[in-house]
Amino acid sequence: MLSLLFITSLGWAEQNQCTVFDRFVEDFITDSGGMFDQAYFDQHVQITFRKNIAQEIIHPNAIAVCYPLTFPLKIQIDPEWWYRMGDYDHWSVLYHEIAHCGCGEDHPIEASQEWFFDFLHHLNVQASHAPWLPDGCPKTLMYPIVVGQECIYRHEDEYVKELFRNCQKVLVPDQIYRYRP
Ligand SMILES: [Zn+2]
Secondary structure, three states: OHHHHHHHHHHHHHHHOOOOOOOHHHHHHHHOOOOOOOHHHHHHHHEEOOOOOHHHHHOOOOOOEEEEEOOOOOEOOOOOHHHHHHHHHHHHHHHHHHHHHHHHHOHHHHHOOOOOOOHHOOOOOOOOOOOOOOOOOOOOOOOOOOHHHHHHHHHHHHHHHHHOOOOOOOOHHHHHHHOOO
């Protein structure tokens, strides 16, 4: 009985260990202005390292991924990339992946649907679709290539506002169960 308790408490201790992702998650919770709390992340979001993500998910240059249809929501980050990069990139990639998984946000249509804008152009419909700000920085953290230090330094506030403006908090199973329209 004693040893069982010991094993159980050891398991708890490991689950509650700090990770390198924690402080970015804390920032995200603060920036969300009450939309998210620590319990949501503790119970429903699993952030882990996964080696060679690009090969694993067969997507060249991928360094992070989220699985929005699993519970817990799974975010995986390539450890080699992580330890090569600095705080700004870490922040950028975690906000991006949490926005995918926790907010149901997608990459901006301008960044992936070039054919659609070509089509509009053929119809002589003027549609501005540049996914960049005038200074060349992406308009959003949801740009599919990691937004780097220089752009975050200049536009952090806009990026954060934009991200939460588009955030439709993903309901997790117990919330779906309790949800009564
Ligand atoms: Zn993405």
